[in-house]
Amino acid sequence: MKKLVLGLMSGTSADGLTVCAINPKPFQILYFKNYPYEKTFQQRLLNAYRLTAPYLSELHYQIGQRYAKTVQKFLKDFQLSPSQISAVGMHGQTVYHGPYDKTPNTLQLGEPSFLAEVLACPVVSDFRAMDMALGGQGAPLMPFFDQYIFGQKSPKLLLNIGGISNIAVVGKNRTPLGFDCGPGNTLIDLACQHYFNQTFDKNGVRAAKGTPDKILVNKLLKQKFFSQQPPKSLDKNTFGNTYLQRYFKSEAKSENPYDLLATLTYFTAAAVAHSINRFVPVTAQKELIISGGGCYNKTLLRYLQDFLPHLTITSSLAYGIDPQAKEAAAFALFAWLNLQHQINHCAHATGAVKNAILGKITLC
Numbered sequence: 001m002k003k004l005v006l007g008l009m010s011g012t013s014a015d016g017l018t019v020c021a022i023n024p025k026p027f028q029i030l031y032f033k034n035y036p037y038e039k040t041f042q043q044r045l046l047n048a049y050r051l052t053a054p055y056l057s058e059l060h061y062q063i064g065q066r067y068a069k070t071v072q073k074f075l076k077d078f079q080l081s082p083s084q085i086s087a088v089g090m091h092g093q094t095v096y097h098g099p100y101d102k103t104p105n106t107l108q109l110g111e112p113s114f115l116a117e118v119l120a121c122p123v124v125s126d127f128r129a130m131d132m133a134l135g136g137q138g139a140p141l142m143p144f145f146d147q148y149i150f151g152q153k154s155p156k157l158l159l160n161i162g163g164i165s166n167i168a169v170v171g172k173n174r175t176p177l178g179f180d181c182g183p184g185n186t187l188i189d190l191a192c193q194h195y196f197n198q199t200f201d202k203n204g205v206r207a208a209k210g211t212p213d214k215i216l217v218n219k220l221l222k223q224k225f226f227s228q229q230p231p232k233s234l235d236k237n238t239f240g241n242t243y244l245q246r247y248f249k250s251e252a253k254s255e256n257p258y259d260l261l262a263t264l265t266y267f268t269a270a271a272v273a274h275s276i277n278r279f280v281p282v283t284a285q286k287e288l289i290i291s292g293g294g295c296y297n298k299t300l301l302r303y304l305q306d307f308l309p310h311l312t313i314t315s316s317l318a319y320g321i322d323p324q325a326k327e328a329a330a331f332a333l334f335a336w337l338n339l340q341h342q343i344n345h346c347a348h349a350t351g352a353v354k355n356a357i358l359g360k361i362t363l364c
């Protein structure tokens, strides 16, 4: 029986853990499932950057244990046995990303030993550290996956809308380009929690009822980050609560929460469009392949299409990659390549001096 590789991803939205099983060669996603976090746990993760060492350390072990339990559930859900799993790639929970600090750093929590113990197979984790040691920003890592999957033919433009949005451009004989381009779902989620006691704006229905403040959005797009040349990456808090309070509560014309959601959604789409227009070569501007939870937000997609009428917007599903499974599948592939001693890194996207084999191996 063929051995599978698992990938585990919990992104900046901290909405849940996605577990994905792939066949690494030829690459194929076989199974995946998102295991949502309960609200209290999500809040703990989102606020983890404020913790002192004892609590941070405890959380690191709790996440590791939770991952191990969730994987056991995943195996049960898909009737798999631990002996069918050859390796795991585990991203961990980013609690802080500081590429512009005096000593650039990034922190992903989740002790991998628990998974290695439960599955008795290698667990590859902490993918971002070696990139930083090589002078990179530690992010984004997805352009390698995009190049691996989509890079053999005509140029492709990819957009992942997670907590943060990022873009990649790949294609045959092309140096991959990739960078974080602005907010993803973070601002929308925060406003939804505050005004509607909902974790997110399901299908964008609330934003659809409001009118965006376009003048405010155009003003915000003049901020330095948007014109900064790639490589560039973001901490989720850059477009977090402080940003929301500062620019949308004090400067927005309306106190109507539907208008606020429409404005935040419009801003998210505008930041993506601005980045594409500014940094993506015209030859790659044909089709926009989208993934991440934000691709289910219909209002966000409508705004995106309005901003980018020349692009055909396609879900990554059309290419056999479910939008929710993509990042987890990528970390499964990264783990497999690591264990084959093969490069799993696109230094050009992060600014590192050379390509490397990312990830540390935990054995039991």
Ligand SMILES: Nc1ncnc2c1ncn2[C@@H]1O[C@H](COP(=O)(O)OP(=O)(O)O)[C@@H](O)[C@H]1O
Pocket: 010, 011, 012, 013, 014, 015, 016, 161, 162, 163, 164, 185, 188, 189, 199, 200, 201, 202, 203, 204, 291, 292, 293, 294, 296, 297, 298, 324
């Ligand atoms: N049906 C939906 N409608 C609108 N937004 C959605 C929907 N499903 C998921 N999302 C958004 O996607 C986010 C999760 O996306 P995800 O790709 O998992 O991001 P991350 O990688 O940051 O965890 C949620 O927080 C929510 O904002």
Ligand SMILES: [Mg+2]
Pocket: 009, 010, 011, 012, 013, 014, 015, 016
């Ligand atoms: Mg998620």
